[in-house]
Amino acid sequence: MRQTGGVDATLPPGWPDAVPPPGSPDWEQSAVAWLFDLVPPDYRAHEVLRRYPVLLARFARDHVRAGLEAARAGWRTVRVELADELPADAMTAAITAYEREGARLAAAARGVEVVGGALRGERWVPRL
Template identity: 80%
Template sequence: MPAPDRPTTGRDGTAPPGWPEQVRPPGAPDWERTAIAWLYDLVPPEYRAHEVLRRYPVLLARFAADHVAAGLEAARAGWRTVRVELADELPPEAMEAAMAAYEREGARLAAAARGVEVVGGALRGDRWAPRL
């Protein structure tokens, strides 16, 4: 899904650190719709079948946080163990590519986890004010 045209500020002024670029800032028109769409992009498609998640976006954020945390732990575990478990089955260049892929995926998931935290907070009504 292409990123919506994202204003740089909402009613609060700016989005908090870690705010995903695919989500309009809190207070901007239609920001909740972009937040919900982004959260659904983080979870398995089967989650769309659960009426309770459509009805309560805060719960969707919780499910997304759990799913992203599990993926991040899996990427970290893979990074720690792939050299030992597949050392005899992969050539060195494949092993290095696997390590790089785990690192990229870990960074992506860590950023998603930060994003879910701030988006979930905004859905719960938390407001952020930039520090001067």
């Protein structure tokens, strides 16, 4: 059962708020919808991804990881590559955007891992 504040002892750390716990009514449909929200819209055209949520989780994992690496690379290089083309305030805003996007993608990557595990039948057991 979820607690307010995003902490739930029955779910692994990183479980997305948009996905109900495994075993809940329609949890797999919620997981599939959440995973599809993480990938390009064109992925919805692939029936195989709808039929096999574990495969969708794999596609989402690969896509999110690539986005995270791109955000990290952008953060590392934007100052050098655009130093002469952006004013200081725009550069600061760009760095902040990369940091926020990186944090969002890192959280999504963790969510994909735990949701994908649940779709494969893995059950999380909290450690004391």
